[in-house]
Amino acid sequence: MNLSGYFILFTSMLLAVLLMIMPLPDGLAFIWPLWIVAVLGYWLYALPHRVSLGSALFFGILLDVFNNTLLGQHALALVTVAYIMEKMHHQIRLFFWWQQALLMMCLAAVYSFILFFVQSLLAEIHLSWPFWLPIISTGVIWPVVFALLRHYRQKFRIT
Amino acid sequence: MPRLYRQTSATFLRFLTWLLVCLVLMVLDQKHFVVTRIKSVLQTMVTPLEYAVAYPGKAVVFVRDYLTIQHQLVHAEHRWQDQRLLLEAQVQQVNALKMQNQQLQTLLDSPVVEREDKFLLAKVVTLKNDAFSHEVLLNRGANSGLAIGQAVVAADGIAGQIIATNPLNARAMLVSDSRSAVPVVNERTQENFIVIGTGIADSLALMNVSSSADLKVGDRLMSSGMGGHFPAGFPVGIVALIDTNVKTFAKINVKPAVNLAKLQLVVLPIES
Numbered sequence A: 001m002n003l004s005g006y007f008i009l010f011t012s013m014l015l016a017v018l019l020m021i022m023p024l025p026d027g028l029a030f031i032w033p034l035w036i037v038a039v040l041g042y043w044l045y046a047l048p049h050r051v052s053l054g055s056a057l058f059f060g061i062l063l064d065v066f067n068n069t070l071l072g073q074h075a076l077a078l079v080t081v082a083y084i085m086e087k088m089h090h091q092i093r094l095f096f097w098w099q100q101a102l103l104m105m106c107l108a109a110v111y112s113f114i115l116f117f118v119q120s121l122l123a124e125i126h127l128s129w130p131f132w133l134p135i136i137s138t139g140v141i142w143p144v145v146f147a148l149l150r151h152y153r154q155k156f157r158i159t
Numbered sequence B: 001m002p003r004l005y006r007q008t009s010a011t012f013l014r015f016l017t018w019l020l021v022c023l024v025l026m027v028l029d030q031k032h033f034v035v036t037r038i039k040s041v042l043q044t045m046v047t048p049l050e051y052a053v054a055y056p057g058k059a060v061v062f063v064r065d066y067l068t069i070q071h072q073l074v075h076a077e078h079r080w081q082d083q084r085l086l087l088e089a090q091v092q093q094v095n096a097l098k099m100q101n102q103q104l105q106t107l108l109d110s111p112v113v114e115r116e117d118k119f120l121l122a123k124v125v126t127l128k129n130d131a132f133s134h135e136v137l138l139n140r141g142a143n144s145g146l147a148i149g150q151a152v153v154a155a156d157g158i159a160g161q162i163i164a165t166n167p168l169n170a171r172a173m174l175v176s177d178s179r180s181a182v183p184v185v186n187e188r189t190q191e192n193f194i195v196i197g198t199g200i201a202d203s204l205a206l207m208n209v210s211s212s213a214d215l216k217v218g219d220r221l222m223s224s225g226m227g228g229h230f231p232a233g234f235p236v237g238i239v240a241l242i243d244t245n246v247k248t249f250a251k252i253n254v255k256p257a258v259n260l261a262k263l264q265l266v267v268l269p270i271e272s
Helices: A003-021 A026-031 A035-046 A053-067 A073-092 A097-122 A129-155 B008-030 B035-066 B070-108
Strands: B118-129 B134-138 B151-154 B157-165 B170-174 B181-186 B192-200 B203-206 B220-223 B235-243 B249-256 B265-270
Touching: A003 A035, A003 A053, A003 A129, A003 B035, A026 A129, A035 A053, A035 A073, A035 A097, A035 A129, A053 A073, A053 B008, A053 B035, A073 A097, A073 B008, A097 A129, B008 B035, B035 B118, B035 B157, B134 B157, B181 B235, B203 B235
Parallel strands: B157 B235
Antiparallel strands: B118 B134, B118 B265, B134 B170, B151 B157, B151 B265, B157 B170, B181 B192, B181 B220, B192 B203, B203 B249, B220 B235, B235 B249
16 A cells, blocks of 8 residues: 555544534534544455554544543544454445445444443433434445545555 | 455454553543643644634634624614613622622621632633533633633623643533533522533533422522632523422423523633
8 A cells, every 4th residue: 555545544534533523513413423433434344454443542542632531432432343343344345335334323332332331430421312313323424435435445546 | 465364363452452551541541640641732732623623613604794784783783782881881880889898898897808800701612512521622721821620601601610721722611511510599599509411502400409499480590609619690590491290309401591502702710
């Protein structure tokens, strides 16, 4: 893989992080997907030999820094998601797109539940219905993220 | 040809290692050991990115302001002028009362000294509302004298408190955050309560209130100053809904005094 390949890998994941910390109007913020799960999910699916748990850790820490959460909280969630993805990437290649989208929802749920669990150890928080919306929307945007990133992967021949 | 097959035990070991790293980091951060300092340094470094992501939203506001129709502007201008006159009249009244109070206190030989609070104005850079936290990033930091625990006040009342600072910026937790609790007093009955955040921007709640408590919809809740975190006498919210059909404690919804979703300018009282 050449330099532009690394650049695209890094930039796409950084963009996903920035999208997640972007201030949004209230209505949109509720349904805003967990971009990093979908983007990291794609790279773990397409290039499991390039992207792995280390990248998940790095961008997780970055999310912690941006969100001012305990350092390691988002990283823990993201590393777990990446591990599941890495264990499953042979099966995922055989999935239909809608099955992959469902899997992304499951991964987003794992991610959210870990965050919720850690947060609930620190403070009393309640699970309310808006909790589920980003999980669903992550599955919804998966085909778009998939098509977009595959386009760039093929265009720049990232292998 | 990329290597597609990896030894699974190695993957699992790596997973465990990173998991352990995360856990150690989290524990150290929770205990405010070294890691918290590192996080603060990293936050200072990535602040430009946070300003950058705030731009799209700011651009929308800018365009909207630019396209405001003239008669709306004239209307708003008249309203501000009316309000300013009203406020000026009130300030005179307050000044008179202050003088009177001082005289009375000297007559009584009271040890209570009138404290002149200084105020610092700060802009909200970004607003973060999700299920777990409601926080804002402010454009003033430790260099301007901000410190953790300080109250953040908006034009209409208490907005939150500072929870993290770096030299240039500070993060404030809003009262709607589910970790937030503000001691309040009911203006009508002078009863004390604690207002907690629910994680929803336009709804707060009262904690542990018995079903027989004297509360009415529309009661104004002011900060009581208990605990020393928040200054006394600022509006926090208005009782919006009372549900006594719940087991032990009444369920009481409070509408925050401040429009938290549209917070733009805040004031920080700094004790002199």
